[in-house]
Amino acid sequence: MSLSVRRRPLTAALLASTTCLGLLTACGFSSETGTEAGSSGSKASAGGGSFPVALTNAWGRTEVKEKPVRVATVSDGDTAIALALGLVPVITPDVEDGDPVAEYKQRAIAKLGEKKLKTYDDTDGTDYEAIAAEEPDVILGVNTWDMDTDYAKLSPIAPVVTFADKKQSDTLTWQERLRTAAKALGLTEKADAVIAANEKTLKDAAAAHPEFTGKTYTYSVVHPEQITYMSYADQDPGVFEQLGLVKHPRSKDYSANKNGVSLENLDELESDVLLMTYPFGDEGLLSASELETNKLFRSLDVVKKKHFAVVPSENTLASAIAYPDALSAPWVVENLTPILAKAVAGK
Incomplete structure (x- = not known):
């Protein structure tokens, strides 16, 4: 499976990977996508799609009546989707727990004109009150294992975009999660551009x-x-x-x-x-x-x-390989390729 869920601290993430490692299936955020700068209060460039949008999920039905501007996320993978699509979430979980923000994530945040994201403490799970206080137009939850608990408390706050079947919390590829979110955000063409740029990154590296x-x-x-x-x-x-x-x-x-x-x-x-x-x-x-x-x-x-x-773990490379998402892949290729080159050459 290609698992792309909330990124927990690295040791916990890789402990989970004892039985479930989602090796990277393509790349994420790239300058080649043409992603435009945006902010928590502004729209990213639309990529097709009309509203309202109705999505059936494992807990009911979500209707997004107008193109969302304010997006909240409940996992690091969902934050990656928002950033890859050119949106800075109004609030995200604090998955770093005091550690430095991953380099590829900080690059994306800076590219969108921000220094850091507004976060809530997720030590005890999703902070519904913190999310509600930000008055989001939509909540992304396509990369979480906690939706069975969260949905009933999140859905009164804003439309929740999540998977159609509970089993998909483990089975969806990051590309499928990205497209699901993009449909609800009116950014389908942007998602296609992200995926295409990611595929090109890998093909170029392999050719080199x-x-x-x-x-x-x-x-x-x-x-x-x-x-x-x-x-x-x-x-x-x-x-x-x-x-x-x-x-x-x-x-x-x-x-x-x-x-x-x-x-x-x-x-x-x-x-x-x-x-x-x-x-x-x-x-x-x-x-x-x-x-x-x-x-x-x-x-x-x-x-x-x-x-x-x-493969170093202290810079989050091992974790990014284990938990691929729409944002980390070009950075993974950039950092993994020289390691492989030296190993193949016997240096």
Whole structure:
């Protein structure tokens, strides 16, 4: 699946990815989309669509009578949608929890003429009173796991744009979520432009690195309880594969429910390229230094030939790969491509 939900703190996000990693399926915000600057009190350029718009969802029916201007969001993924479509939300959840705003998100905010977003504390869940106080025209909730609880309290505030079936909280791609939101916002053409620009970003990067084509890869995350084989066979093709890499044949032995690699079986990670991330630091099963000095790990051909690389977690790259959205993808390609290039070259 291609999961794009509220971005929680990185360690929690990647802990969830033990059984559910949504590898990147395309890119997000880009200067190539032509997104115009806007603000919480102004409209982004319309991209087709007439009003009223009626959308059926898992909890009822949403009608947006006029083109929305003031948009509130209930997840980081929904905030990404608004920003990618050229809208600064009137209020968003404070998903950073005091950490720096992700670079790609700050870029988008600055591009839209703002320094930071107005947020509410989401430690205890959605703050309905804070959202109501901003008098939004519409509330975006297409990237959240909490709508079953939230819908009844949000719908009296403003029309809620969310998924048509509860199962879609896990299954929709970010492109599908973007298009759903865009329909309610009258920005369908803008959404199409964002998606097209994202696809071009990936194609251009793949074309610039023909050496990636056909190389097998393994991507693993060191969680507190295990080393997780994330690039299992039925995982959706994502950014690694769209850049030309292919899953190792051994990936067929792993799945979302069977993805642990023991220290005795580190040779299961063998491939042309090995990529790992350590989002839990010293709280992981073992630290980077402990794993990378392990005799069995050091004996792997992929390690000895220097085709091994670490995907950093401290700059949110690992999280952005795990939770793709409409905003982060060009930044992911920008940051991941040089890592892959060095690993493929054995540098």
